[in-house]
Amino acid sequence: MSDNITAPPVDPATYMVSGPLPAEYNDQFESDGIYKQNQLTVTATTALKRFNLHTVYTFEDTHSDTQGVEYFPSVSADPMLDYGRASFAVPNQVVLLASYRAP
Numbered sequence: 532m533s534d535n536i537t538a539p540p541v542d543p544a545t546y547m548v549s550g551p552l553p554a555e556y557n558d559q560f561e562s563d564g565i566y567k568q569n570q571l572t573v574t575a576t577t578a579l580k581r582f583n584l585h586t587v588y589t590f591e592d593t594h595s596d597t598q599g600v601e602y603f604p605s606v607s608a609d610p611m612l613d614y615g616r617a618s619f620a621v622p623n624q625v626v627l628l629a630s631y632r633a634p
Contacts, residue, residue: 535559538607546605564597565614585628593620 537557540550569592576585596604596614604610 535603535607540608541606543606543609543612558603560600564595564610566593566595566597566617568593568620581632581634583630583632587624587626589624591620591622591624593617 535558537553539548542549571590573588595617596610598618604613606612
């Protein structure tokens, strides 16, 4: 996550700047943030004579307050205000694999 440590104070209710603007902005990169993931995976396999079918379904619920190293929070003083569904999450995935054994 990137952070502007000299950002002016912001009113979280209105997202309006509530203080004086700094003469110079100081952007820093830091290893910080919250990432929570819940995942459920279901796998099924079946075989019928010469035909095999393998299926995988994954449900994922991912929340975070950062979207990567170049992400600036909307309110620098409180990045937790940006906590919500992660933009890079894929909530539903299905994989189907089939094979046929030739005679």
